[in-house]
Amino acid sequence: xxxxxxxxxxxxxxxxxxxxxxxxxxxxxxxxxxxxxxxxxxxxxxxxxxxxxxxxxxxxxxxxx
Amino acid sequence: xxxxxxxxxxxxxxxxxxxxxxxxxxxxxxxxxxxxxxxxxxxxxxxxxxxxxxxxxxxxxxxxxxxxxxxxxxxxxxxxxxxxxxxxxxxxxxxxxxxxxxxxxxxxxxxxxxxxxxxxxxxxxxxxxxxxxxxxxxxxxxxxxxxxxxxxxxxxxxxxxxxxxxxxxxxxxxxxxxxxxxxxxxxxxxxxxxxxxxxxxxxxxxxxxxxxxxxxxxxxxxxxxxxxxxxxxxxxxxxxxxxxxxxxxxxxxxxxxxxxxxxxxxxxxxxxxxxxxxxxxxxxxxxxxxxxxxxxxxxxxxxxxxxxxxxxxxxxxxxxxxxxxxxxxxxxxxxxxxxxxxxxxxxxxxxxxxxxxxxxxxxxxxxxxxxxxxxxxxxxxxxxxxxxxxxxxxxxxxxxxxxxxxxxxxxxxxxxxxxxxxxxxxxxxxxxxxxxxxxxxxxxxxxxxxxxxxxxxxxxxxxxxxxxxxxxxxxxxxxxxxxxxxxxxxxxxxxxxxxxxxxxxxxxxxxxxxxxxxxxxxxxxxxxxxxxxxxxxxxxxxxxxxxxxxxxxxxxxxxxxxxxxxxxxxxxxxxxxxxxxxxxxxxxxxxxxxxxxxxxxxxxxxxxxxxxxxxxxxxxxxxxxxxxxxxxxxxxxxxxxxxxxxxxxxxxxxxxxxxxxxxxxxxxxxxxxxxxxxxxxxxxxxxxxxxxxxxxxxxxxxxxxxxxxxxxxxxxxxx
Amino acid sequence: xxxxxxxxxxxxxxxxxxxxxxxxxxxxxxxxxxxxxxxxxxxxxxxxxxxxxxxxxxxxxxxxxxxxxxxxxxxxxxxxxxxxxxxxxxxxxxxxxxxxxxxxxxxxxxxxxxxxxxxxxxxxxxxxxxxxxxxx
Numbered sequence: 053x054x055x056x057x058x059x060x061x062x063x064x065x066x067x068x069x070x071x072x073x074x075x076x077x078x079x080x081x082x083x084x085x086x087x088x089x090x091x092x093x094x095x096x097x098x099x100x101x102x103x104x105x106x107x108x109x110x111x112x113x114x115x116x117x
Numbered sequence: 118x119x120x121x122x123x124x125x126x127x128x129x130x131x132x133x134x135x136x137x138x139x140x141x142x143x144x145x146x147x148x149x150x151x152x153x154x155x156x157x158x159x160x161x162x163x164x165x166x167x168x169x170x171x172x173x174x175x176x177x178x179x180x181x182x183x184x185x186x187x188x189x190x191x192x193x194x195x196x197x198x199x200x201x202x203x204x205x206x207x208x209x210x211x212x213x214x215x216x217x218x219x220x221x222x223x224x225x226x227x228x229x230x231x232x233x234x235x236x237x238x239x240x241x242x243x244x245x246x247x248x249x250x251x252x253x254x255x256x257x258x259x260x261x262x263x264x265x266x267x268x269x270x271x272x273x274x275x276x277x278x279x280x281x282x283x284x285x286x287x288x289x290x291x292x293x294x295x296x297x298x299x300x301x302x303x304x305x306x307x308x309x310x311x312x313x314x315x316x317x318x319x320x321x322x323x324x325x326x327x328x329x330x331x332x333x334x335x336x337x338x339x340x341x342x343x344x345x346x347x348x349x350x351x352x353x354x355x356x357x358x359x360x361x362x363x364x365x366x367x368x369x370x371x372x373x374x375x376x377x378x379x380x381x382x383x384x385x386x387x388x389x390x391x392x393x394x395x396x397x398x399x400x401x402x403x404x405x406x407x408x409x410x411x412x413x414x415x416x417x418x419x420x421x422x423x424x425x426x427x428x429x430x431x432x433x434x435x436x437x438x439x440x441x442x443x444x445x446x447x448x449x450x451x452x453x454x455x456x457x458x459x460x461x462x463x464x465x466x467x468x469x470x471x472x473x474x475x476x477x478x479x480x481x482x483x484x485x486x487x488x489x490x491x492x493x494x495x496x497x498x499x500x501x502x503x504x505x506x507x508x509x510x511x512x513x514x515x516x517x518x519x520x521x522x523x524x525x526x527x528x529x530x531x532x533x534x535x536x537x538x539x540x541x542x543x544x545x546x547x548x549x550x551x552x553x554x555x556x557x558x559x560x561x562x563x564x565x566x567x568x569x570x571x572x573x574x575x576x577x578x579x580x581x582x583x584x585x586x587x588x589x590x591x592x593x594x595x596x597x598x599x600x601x602x603x604x605x606x607x608x609x610x611x612x613x614x615x616x617x618x619x620x621x622x623x624x625x626x627x628x629x630x631x632x633x634x635x636x637x638x639x640x641x642x643x644x645x646x647x648x649x650x651x652x653x654x655x656x657x658x659x660x661x662x663x664x665x666x667x668x669x670x671x672x673x674x675x676x677x678x679x680x681x682x683x684x685x686x687x688x689x690x691x692x693x694x695x696x697x698x699x700x701x702x703x704x705x706x707x708x709x710x711x712x713x714x715x716x717x718x719x720x721x722x723x724x725x726x727x728x729x730x731x732x733x734x735x736x737x738x739x740x741x742x743x744x745x746x747x748x749x750x751x752x753x754x755x756x757x758x759x760x761x762x763x764x765x766x767x768x769x770x771x772x773x774x775x776x777x778x779x780x781x782x783x784x785x786x787x788x789x790x791x792x793x794x795x796x797x798x799x800x801x802x803x804x805x806x807x808x809x810x811x812x813x814x815x816x817x818x819x820x821x822x823x824x825x826x827x828x829x830x831x832x833x834x835x836x
Numbered sequence: 837x838x839x840x841x842x843x844x845x846x847x848x849x850x851x852x853x854x855x856x857x858x859x860x861x862x863x864x865x866x867x868x869x870x871x872x873x874x875x876x877x878x879x880x881x882x883x884x885x886x887x888x889x890x891x892x893x894x895x896x897x898x899x900x901x902x903x904x905x906x907x908x909x910x911x912x913x914x915x916x917x918x919x920x921x922x923x924x925x926x927x928x929x930x931x932x933x934x935x936x937x938x939x940x941x942x943x944x945x946x947x948x949x950x951x952x953x954x955x956x957x958x959x960x961x962x963x964x965x966x967x968x969x970x971x972x
Contacts, residue, residue: 057641079412080635082395084682091682111642112635113677113687114406211918304897330898366917366937375934378919382932385923447896453918455894 055107063104069097072108082113121295129277131262134159138271139248144206144369144704145169149178150249150273152264154352155196155256159273164250171823175205176233176664177721178251179222180728183231184827186255189731193226193344194351196256202309202357203251204241207704208667210453211366212381213696214388215669217242217451219325225343225624226319227518227573228601230732231725232343232624235664237450237459238325238336239307242667243268243361246368258353265296268361278355284561285312285324286477286511289335292358293328302362303328308335309357311346312513317563318571320518320603321346324510331446332463334478338450341515342627343602350513364452369704376703380696385455388676392456396675401434401442402458403484403671408433410488414758415608415634417493419547420524421597421745422754424608428497432487436499441465441479456672458483462503469554470508471561479507488606489520494527495547505554512561514571517627521603522574523553525596534587541565574598594744600625600734609746611761612638613790614649617797620742621653623725629670630657636688650800659689661718666701673697720823723806723813730812731831737811740798748790752779755786762786812836837906838959840872840944842882846956849874849881853948853957860947861940869933871942872957882957885929885942891921906964912938 054063056076069085069092072078085092086109092100102108139146147164164178172181179201186199200223210216219241225232244252247268254264263278282288288310297303308326315321323340340346367374392398397405407429410416414424430436438444441462448457462479482490482502490505491497509516523545529535530545537544543552543566559567569580574596581587597604602625609615615638618631633652636642643649663670674690684691694711702708709717729735748762749755755762756779763774766782770789774782802809806817812835818824854870862869872884887908892900899914900921910921917937922930932939946959 057639058644059641077412078639080409082677084687109640111640111682111687113681114409114632114635114674211916330896364916366915366919374937378932378934382919382923385920389924445893447894447920449896452896452916453920454896455920455923 054102054105057109063102067102069100069102072102073097073110076110078110078112080112080114084111084113085109086111121291124278124280124291125295127278127280128263131275131277132157132159134273136161136248136271136273138268141209141245141369143372143706145174146245146248146250148249149182149203149251149253150266151253151255152273152275153256154254154258154262154275154354157275159275171720171825172724173205173665173717173721174250175203175208175218175667176220176222176235176661178203179220179233180231180721180725182251182253183222183224184724184728186253187224189733191224193224193229193348198224198255198348200254200345200348200352201251202240202244202254203667204245205665205667206369207700209242209245209369210371210377210381210700210704211364211451212377212453213700214381214384214449214454214456214672215451216453216667218663218667218669219244219340220664220667221323221340221345223343223345223348224732225345225601226347227344227575228625228734230600230624230729230734232345232602233664233725234323234340234342234345235629235669236323236325236340237327237338237669239304239327239451240309240325240357240359242364242451243305243307243359246361246364247359252357254352254354257351261353261355263292263356263358264354266357266359268359269363281355283311283313283316283355284511285310285337285513286335286507288356289324289326289337292356293326293335296358296360300333303335304330305362305364306358306360310355310513311349312511312561314512314514314557314560314571315346315350317568318514318560319344319347319573319576320515320522320571321348321350321513322515323349324513327450329446329461332443332461332478336450336459336461336478337480337510338459339510339515341517343624344515346513371704372706373703377700380699380703381453384672384676384696387678388455388672391679392676395677397434398671398675399448399455399457400444401438402448402460403675404434404437404460404482404487406434406484407487408435410484410607411492413639414611417488417524417606417608419495420493420528420595421604421608422528422751423757424610426492426495426497429492431497432491432499432502437462437482441499441503454669454672456675458671458675465503465507467504467507468500469504469551470558472511477507479503480510481506485520485606486516489517489524490553493520493524493606494553496550496553497548498550501550501554505550505557508554508557508561512557514557514560517605518573518603519557520606521597522570522577523556525574525577526556526570528595529581529587529592534581534592535585539566539585573601574603575601594750597743597745598626599742600739602626604746607632607634609634610748613793613797614643614652616742616747616794617649617653617801618656619746620740620794621798621801622657623722623729626742626746630660632656642688646796646800649797650804653801654804655689655715658715658718658722659694661722662697662714665717665721668697716821719821723818723821723823724828726807726811726813727828727831730835735811736835737798737802737809740811742794744787744791747794748786749783752783755779755783808836810835837887837964838944838961839887839906840884840942840946840949840957841960842884842957844879844881844956846954847874847881848954848956850953852951852953856947856951857942860945869935871931871940872948873931883927883929884957885944886927887944888926891925891930894920894924896920907943908941909943910938910941915939
């Protein structure tokens with residue numbers, strides 16, 4: 053189990069940030085990602101592996117039209 | 118088109134007023150212009166220090182003048198109702214993006230309470246440079262008039278103008294041409310018009326022009342919400358024209374021009390570097406989020422039943438970018454807006470209506486147009502959206518109200534609540550673009566079912582129930598309006614905070630007070646009632662502030678600095694908040710900080726709430742929202758997202774959904790969600806300093822400095 | 837069309853170009869008012885307009901145009917002082933000073949080139965097609 057934005061989510065092996073975003077259909081361009089409170093640079097999304105029990109935040113920065 | 122000389126020859130001067138040219142000092146001319154059309158009276162009023170301290174400018178001035186003009190009994194079409202147009206002390210600076218906005222206030226024909234609308238175009242800044250912080254319009258003319266302000270000569274004229282067109286795109290061109298000395302002079306002329314449908318509906322808007330020196334057309338920006346154009350035409354105003362030649366970058370006479378230069382250039386650089394990677398505003402404007410909303414199940418589809426549709430790709434922003442929207446233009450609705458979201462489709466050939474075959478420039482589509490006129494009505498044809506967009510603007514119909522009310526009509530039609538006989542033959546099924554266009558043309562002509570639909574969802578609910586025997590409860594559930602105003606185009610079902618963002622507003626369900634869906638539903642950053650209440654305090658106050666100073670909301674958070682994620686409160690975009698503090702102090706010489714900024718808004722926000730109470734529509738009962746804004750109304754709606762709703766029943770409400778009928782589950786979920794909304798309302802009122810009934814307490818009004826005797830007098834009756 | 841070409845490696849940072857420019861343009865010896873700037877950067881020492889013309893399309897009032905000789909010029913009378921051209925210049929060569937409400941820029945007059953002791957800057961002609969390419 054991992055946490056994504058405070059909610060429980062399934063963990064799987066070799067889960068990268070990129071895969072997690074795809075799985076959740078997080079396609080919005082203006083987001084930032086933190087794993088256990090540490091900011092993950094965008095260029096690491098494809099290689100950064102998420103470990104079991106990690107606490108991930110995918111923060112969408114939008115406050116409306 | 119008729120020769121404008123011939124049009125002008127038929128003008129009959131009713132009155133002329135001369136004034137000393139003013140000078141702007143620290144953002145204020147310290148003077149406002151009052152015009153009474155019944156009496157052909159024109160006079161100047163002084164701006165008092167109290168007005169500047171408590172109401173700042175823009176929407177604050179508008180609400181204050183309106184309060185003094187009307188009584189609790191005033192209706193939108195009474196003589197004493199006013200239309201007030203005001204920029205605000207920052208309005209007219211050219212260095213910071215989004216600084217040319219006008220704020221319009223009137224008693225709305227839809228809601229019966231004050232409406233405020235924020236619009237671009239050159240009128241607000243040119244009005245100020247002509248010597249006026251605000252323009253009050255009261256009374257009614259006998260015949261159609263044009264009001265012309267010459268800011269270089271110092272004259273104001275009221276002229277009967279019988280021959281000019283009514284529709285916005287024609288009239289905007291005619292008057293720009295008429296009052297400009299040359300092609301180069303056209304950008305010094307700004308026109309305000311309504312359109313033909315404003316006369317026959319309650320959803321009329323105002324078009325504000327700015328002359329596009331590259332396309333060589335008068336572009337139109339809309340003060341859309343709440344039927345201001347309907348009031349405008351009821352006053353028999355055909356147009357307002359202001360002319361001022363000589364705009365420079367320092368006409369506001371700010372105390373600290375270098376500060377404004379520095380802050381503006383910093384944001385220009387940020388937009389230059391980052392916009393392409395972020396929101397692509399410079400290419401497509403607000404329509405960049407069409408596919409985003411669809412992806413996150415937030416794009417209203419079929420009268421807000423669903424949040425996505427398989428055909429949404431047909432109206433994705435990329436389609437408009439590639440096929441329709443002219444690229445590489447300086448598309449700002451005031452000088453210095455490098456965000457440049459005022460997009461346009463050029464040489465678009467119309468297929469229907471009185472301008473069929475014409476090649477026109479369509480201003481848009483903005484996101485709300487694409488979602489309201491498109492997906493919400495089940496229309497996934499980009500050309501139909503552009504055509505609807507064009508006709509809404511030129512006829513002066515609010516695209517948001519039109520989209521939402523047409524979606525409502527379509528659902529009623531598909532449910533058999535209304536039929537072909539009632540709609541005079543219009544087959545108003547979801548997806549029928551032709552019928553939607555014909556409905557719009559009927560509004561322009563004042564004929565057929567268009568006249569009924571143009572009354573808005575609130576009045577249609579009553580008509581459908583009383584005359585066609587519809588179930589009023591069902592209509593209440595699916596009719597997406599509150600306080601008489603139609604919802605704007607976001608699905609709030611899965612975000613409790615956004616249900617409040619729509620429901621707990623002053624003017625009605627428009628997202629310009631708060632848009633919290635991502636923070637709440639996706640990011641889960643505001644999980645508790647207290648968190649949500651804090652957001653529903655902060656963001657509405659913060660966003661109110663733009664309307665006090667003459668600013669646009671978009672450059673605040675449709676671009677974010679590169680290091681924004683590392684800041685303490687990324688959702689607020691702290692660096693940009695500081696930019697606003699800096700340019701405010703730079704123009705006015707005040708010394709506010711980010712806390713005082715909120716306090717300035719709180720005064721006006723609470724004043725507006727009390728104004729609503731005074732007009733009989735500002736209590737808790739009026740903040741009740743249609744159930745579709747909270748959850749699934751129908752079986753098909755529930756079953757389309759059954760897994761989501763079943764899970765919520767089990768995890769949040771503590772019911773076992775197994776073997777229950779959908780109808781039962783809908784009722785259980787509804788009980789849960791309505792209860793949540795009630796708790797949210799309690800928390801928000803408490804945070805805002807209001808009683809459980811939604812009345813600002815005297816203590817709170819004193820604390821924030823909005824304890825004017827007339828304000829206290831109103832709330833006293835409810836405490 | 838002509839423009840001010842540069843060879844950063846030859847620049848000895850004597851700043852004489854800045855002095856002559858601000859004197860010619862604004863009748864004062866003030867580097868902040870020079871259209872050409874010598875920076876402390878390693879790779880891009882000399883900053884001056886290459887006449888690429890990106891600013892022409894940025895200007896909301898068409899106050900920036902290219903003259904018959906290819907020089908990009910600002911019509912100060914028309915300029916509304918928004919400084920978008922400053923923010924969007926790819927060369928950071930559109931200049932601004934708080935004493936003025938309009939920006940200013942190099943018009944390839946060549947005074948600084950004549951002054952330069954090492955020929956690090958010089959007036960060069962380029963074909964029209966090359967104009968856009970240089971902006972990269």
